[in-house]
Amino acid sequence: MKRILVAGGGIAGLSAAVFLSQKNNSVEIFEASSMPGGRARSFYDNHFGREIDNGQHLLMGCYRETLRFFQMIGANEGYYKQEQMSIPFVSERGYIQHLKSRTSLYPLNLLHAILDFGQLTLTERFRVGKLIASLWFLDLSKKKDIPVLKWLRNNNSGENELETLWKPLVVSTMNTPIESASFVIFANVLKEIFLKGSEGSKPVITRKGLSSLYVTSAIQYLKERSGKINFSEAVKGVVFQGDKITLIKTTKRELTPFDEVVFAIPPHALKRIEGIPERLPGGSLDFNYSTIITVFLKITNNPLKEELYSLVKSGIHWVFNHGDMLSAVISCADDWASLDSRKIIRRTKNEISKYLGVKEEEFTNAKVIKEKRATILSGVERGPKISLLNIAENAYIIGDWTIPNLPATIETGVLSARRLSNILL
Ligand SMILES: Cc1cc2nc3c(=O)[nH]c(=O)nc-3n(C[C@H](O)[C@H](O)[C@H](O)COP(=O)(O)OP(=O)(O)OC[C@H]3O[C@@H](n4cnc5c(N)ncnc54)[C@H](O)[C@@H]3O)c2cc1C
Missing domain, CATH: 3.50.50.60 (FAD/NAD(P)-binding domain)
Known part of the structure; x- marks a missing residue:
């Protein structure tokens, strides 16, 4: 003892x-x-x-x-894991496409989810699939580190893939801007999520x-x-x-x-x-540290059906639906941290209304939590x-x-x- x-x-x-x-x-x-x-x-x-x-x-x-x-x-x-990964990506004006696997058979689940992801063109989907698969054989201990953005550009990723998929993925998993985020760390994240069985990519809510x-x-x-x-x-x-x-x-x-x-x-x-x-x-x-801001919005007559949403090309990265309350997440939020809370709330309501069609008058209460040292930068x-x-x-x-x-x-x-x-x- x-x-x-x-x-x-x-x-x-x-x-x-x-x-x-x-x-x-x-x-x-x-x-x-x-x-x-x-x-x-x-x-x-x-x-x-x-x-x-x-x-x-x-x-x-x-x-x-x-x-x-x-x-x-x-x-x-206190939590549940999605049975199959199903993440709605919403673009402005409400166009929703899911990153969704329809099978538990690994690695078909991943292949299927990417090839079916309608926010990207077919060429983009193949490129994303190929890039993730290339990590399978990559020995990261021998790899010289570079920023994630450079790795993606070296592999011919276009603006739409960057803005729709890669940036949100880097920012929300590493709380670090894609321009400076470590490729080696990001590659490890992708391996953990996508290349170690079908469970890794399922959100736990x-x-x-x-x-x-x-x-x-x-x-x-x-x-x-x-x-x-x-x-x-x-x-x-x-x-x-x-x-x-x-x-x-x-x-x-x-x-x-x-x-x-x-x-x-x-x-x-x-x-x-x-x-x-x-x-x-x-x-x-x-x-060095990086800020995460969460905006909590109390809501009446909640019209949303899904439990979480990724907002494509928005300053708000995620919206979580808790029924009587929404919580909107802004990662890498050092720029937002100096804004006063009223301005942050106004912007958030505006984005949610543009993307998810929730009327601003449905929000009855709001609270902003700024965590300036949420995590170290990766x-x-x-x-x-x-x-x-x-x-x-x-x-x-x-x-x-x-x-x-x-x-x-x-x-x-x-x-x-x-x-x-x-x-x-
Ligand atoms: C807003 C926000 C959103 C986040 N989102 C996610 C997410 O979606 N997914 C995810 O995986 N992670 C997320 N994180 C990161 C995650 O919360 C942290 O990585 C994790 O909680 C860190 O845990 P820790 O125990 O290492 O450190 P801490 O949680 O910082 O715990 C350290 C504790 O030590 C105490 N302490 C400090 N000094 C002393 C002292 N001298 N003596 C005694 N006690 C002391 C502190 O009060 C604190 O309670 C988020 C973080 C924040 C802030």
Whole structure:
């Protein structure tokens, strides 16, 4: 039995605590804020009379570790996976074409979906299919990285494919502009989604707020195994003796002794912990971040039939339909972040009305959430390539930014926790 301390109660810290609480280990989380879940959480909003997320999230069937984690903590009821991938792409004035597979037979499902995708011409569909298939045999470890846009241009992709398919795919999976996004990371994303079986490309849609979906169950799971979570208590410093951390200073107390320490916090926060930065290779935690904005719109007489829509060639990338509420997502939204909320709401309503035909007077309430450091950028110049890092004999760094060959997502947060538990258990 070990005493394990975890700094950070986002999905990486929570899943690490759950995994490590096996074998009678005693696990204790220290979370700086007053609520758990980090960037993937929800809260009750009085004006909407319901729970809303701090930002709309989309999960995919290729989030294998996340779905395993949900299963482990009994959070299965809070989401569902589409039986067959079916994503409506809507162009201005409401022309809808689905990216839809009609079979589970892999890889026919993918071939079929692309060849049937009416937003592209036949030539464009063949080119897209060929490009994705070419990744099958590509050894990415030997590939020099270039921006995704350059890769697409080198392969003769035209404007319509870029604007209709590639840009939305890059922006929504990597939260990074196509002009600077890393081809190697994007190719890994495409492999995960399309080239590892038929499940990967199926959207996983949440039925509840994220906190009700997994945070509450994770904490309950921990408590049943004598785990503990402390809120409003940040880790602010560490003391080393030789190659071991022997003392942790939080905003409330000093902690010792313990066997292992896990830091599950983003790089900008890690940088501020006294004693940590000088232990990192190169001493640097300098990443660039990218904004995601979610606009929540309460709606009466909702005419929409589908659960999500991709808006083609619009500043709004996705619209999710929650029945009594729509949530519109703008990724890579640094340009929008300086606009005031009223302007963002006006633009969003306008786009939704143009694309989906919802009358603006149907919206009765609106709320904008701007997350300026939603994720690190996954550019060719991504910043230090830090992976699950052993910074002392008894201390590890995990989190969504610690899997260098994939973008920062919920899945990389949980994957980093899984890799840590494989080492420690
Ligand atoms: C608006 C938005 C939309 C997104 N959309 C998607 C999506 O559609 N799909 C997807 O997969 N991902 C999406 N993401 C990204 C996803 O939310 C993150 O990748 C994931 O939640 C990161 O989890 P984490 O545990 O690594 O970090 P965090 O969630 O940042 O957790 C870190 C925790 O550590 C705490 N902390 C910080 N400093 C300290 C300290 N010194 N001591 C103790 N605690 C500390 C923080 O308060 C926080 O709770 C989105 C993010 C945002 C913001």
